[in-house]
Amino acid sequence: MRVARKFTAVLAFLLAAGSILHGTGSLRADETEIVLKEWSGRDAVINNCGACHSLDYIKMNSPFLDKTGWEGEVTKMIKGYGAPIDDANAKQIAAYLAANYGK
């Protein structure tokens, strides 16, 4: 089990490293094990959402938000928390979240 965990951690890190490095928050090893569903827009989610917070926030908040609910969350991250996400990415992220982690 330990070996398997290490292996997946390394793999997940290689997937995630390029996109999360510009965040100044410390990246905990286990965070790299979080896997989001394969779907169009997944990279935008990892690159943008993952810059400021671990992606378990997304899975934890599922599946009870509808499309409007997820759009509201993305808007809150941009307007409230200052996330530098452009309109095209915001739309793609909200669509991904609603399709994969919506109700």
Place this chain on the structure above:
Amino acid sequence: MPKSEIDRREMLRLAAGTALAAPWLASATSALAAQAPSLDPRLPSGVATEALLEALPGKAPLIKLAYRAPNYESPLSVFKDTITPNDSFFVRYHLSDIPNVNAATWRISIGGEGATTPLDIGFDDLRKNFEPVELVAVCQCSGNRRGLANPHVPGVQWGVGAMGNARWKGARLKDILAKAGLKEETIEIAFDGADGPAVDATPDFVKSLPLWKALDSDTIVAYEMNGEPLPHFNGFPARLIAPGWTATYWMKHLTRIEARTKPLDNFWMKSAYRVPARLFPSTQRFVSQESPANTPITEIMVNSLITSPLSAEAKSGETLTINGIAWDGGFGISSVEISQDGGKSWTSAELGPDLGRYSFRDWQISLGRPPRGKVDILAKASNAIGQSQPMTAIPNPAGYHHNAVARLALTVV
């Protein structure tokens, strides 16, 4: 996704239930079972895929809800003790840049427009130049139990463990403010900590208190928690203690205290941590931050928790004793009552020692030897000003103040 990853996740999901479903799973999940917390079935199902029992440096294993910013809650078993051990105390951050603070070089600056004689103080000043005071107080996240809200609302999906009770030792904030010489126009005192955001555009976490609460003799800058230095993840070297009020005001790693002549206008005051006006029976007000529609959250609502038995099964022929804790916003617990008939009739539990009006209060009741079958137990606390818990939580947009009566569904076998 590698196959081993799928297997791990699936096993974790299975192991997250209160009992293993089949004996053959026992060996396969033995390594994981230790990591899988027992989760409330009312939580969103997504919580179970991510929650793990994991120890942060310097902490005991807690239920990990989010890695970054770190959000870890105490398992229910922690609350068998009236005082929460430091290493089991919950961890909650909004922002992920959390520096290790060196107490030898750390300073708190005290200033602002409302201060006539700004100054800064270090760790030794704080401990030696101010009269030390001690008090026991509950630190509870405003959103504790958000995950139990029905319908669910977004945010950290806390179960019951985003709270703890500790004996805090520190200097009175009013004594520190006296050295800064407050002007008459001062209306709020604001607080900043060493932690910061991952990107500069994210508003730094800065909070304010109304002047009256800041000058309360029980509001302190604490440098000890249960007789020891604060753990890093609970605010080392010093944090604000605003007893009775929710933890959003208890600034960790305190670096700046600002006397303000104008209301603090930031995301954390104007958008976050607000409740609809007059929805909750709060009696303590933060007038300079109120709007017609909503107000800042202030004191903790009266609440209780059943802490024992932890198992959903009891044995017939044995005396059934129920234990728990109750707490409120600093008025003091006056009674805890138990119902076994869905709230039609109530019996008083025996209260334990009084550790002060801001503390958890233990309670206990013996229910004799109940016959085989199902027993649905409700616990309801009341406080010294006549407030008690509602049967169901009061819905509100951010899922704050969840204080529905505590419930334990037991099967006597």
